[in-house]
Amino acid sequence: MIPFADIHNEVGAPTATLLSKFGLPTALQEKADHYVPILPAILFAQAAQRSQGITDIGFHASRRLQFCHRSDKLRTIISYSPTLYVALQQVCKWASLEDTNLHMWLERCDDRVRICSKLGGTAGMLHLEHSQWLQNVFVVHIVRQFAGSEWTPSTMAFEANYALGSEAQAFSPNTRILPGQEASWIDVPVAHLDLPSLTRDTAMETAVGAAALGQSLPFRQQPPPIGTEAISPGASPLWKARHAFVAQFGTAQTAVGRRRVNRSDAVGARRGRGSH
Structure with missing residues (x-):
């Protein structure tokens, strides 16, 4: 908002x-x-x-959006994800942290994966492109945590059927824009899914420091389990941090395939910095 x-x-x-x-x-x-x-x-x-x-207020609003505007919990989830694929799984699972009726899923399409999003309870609503700009650019910033700050998608799709203004078209000339789709989405090459996080080392250092001070991690969620062994008294701070991460977080179950969208009548959106 x-x-x-x-x-x-x-x-x-x-x-x-x-x-x-x-x-x-x-x-x-x-x-x-x-x-x-x-x-x-x-x-x-x-x-x-x-x-x-x-013209295109949604486009201009999306240009102000940055990764740091996401919730603390979601940013930490992304930072701890070892690969882009794990991060996207977690984003699909925890999308409601950013918008309470936002649903996200992954779809495989040949050698690319689409990260799709849809707002529940908005069927037939006009001017959703304002929101969908933020939905798509939100995912772009997540991918950039693994692919680098200059990465752009080859395709950006909108559920809304509208014509982009000239400024929006010129801003990213190498990205194809598709309006009037069944959901909003951007695509990434399948080869990118194994990319490691560019910020995970920093996140792990923070976790090590917290473990050494006897502090807990700030929330309950994680990438796939590293292990369930008990912590020995002589375990290193890094192992303690990793074990604490496993104990506090839950694993995403999202598969690379279309997820059924919950058509809930509850209509609410997170209004945080860079949110609706």
Whole structure:
């Protein structure tokens, strides 16, 4: 929600008034980790775009999105994942940390894998491209934790059937845009799935330090188990950290294949920094 409000505010428009019109909180920065319903958030974004003559407000909001804007829990899950494939499994399992009605799954398509997303309870809703820009770019930032900061997908698909503005088209000329799909998705080469994390060593060093100080990890989730052996009194801090990681986290069960989407009527979206 915050990126859309910031864009509206920067053109000098009365942002608080427009937020209030759609029943949204006006002190967004003070409640950055709260949730708001997706429908009023989409209506706000569309009203801001239309009233201020902004083209592709979802695209502009997505450009403000960074990996550090994700929840602490999800960022740690990604950082501890040994490979991109494990990270994507975990993201599919824990997508609701970012949006309470966001569903994600993986699909194999020849030599590529699609990371798909869909918002439950939004069938027939207009202007979902505002949200879908953030959904897709969210995954791009995750892949970049393994493939490097310059990585871009060869294809980015939108469930919404809309035409991109010229600025959005020019921003990533090597990415093919597909509107009107059954879900939003980006694709990655299957060969990328074995890429190791570029930040895992730093995460493990943090875990070692926490174990040495007798501290616990900040949440309960993990990549596939490393082992279930008991910790011996003389175990190294690194082993203690790895064992604690196993004990506190759960394993993703997502397969590379289409997952059934839960059509729940619950409509809510996480409004954090870079969220809806």
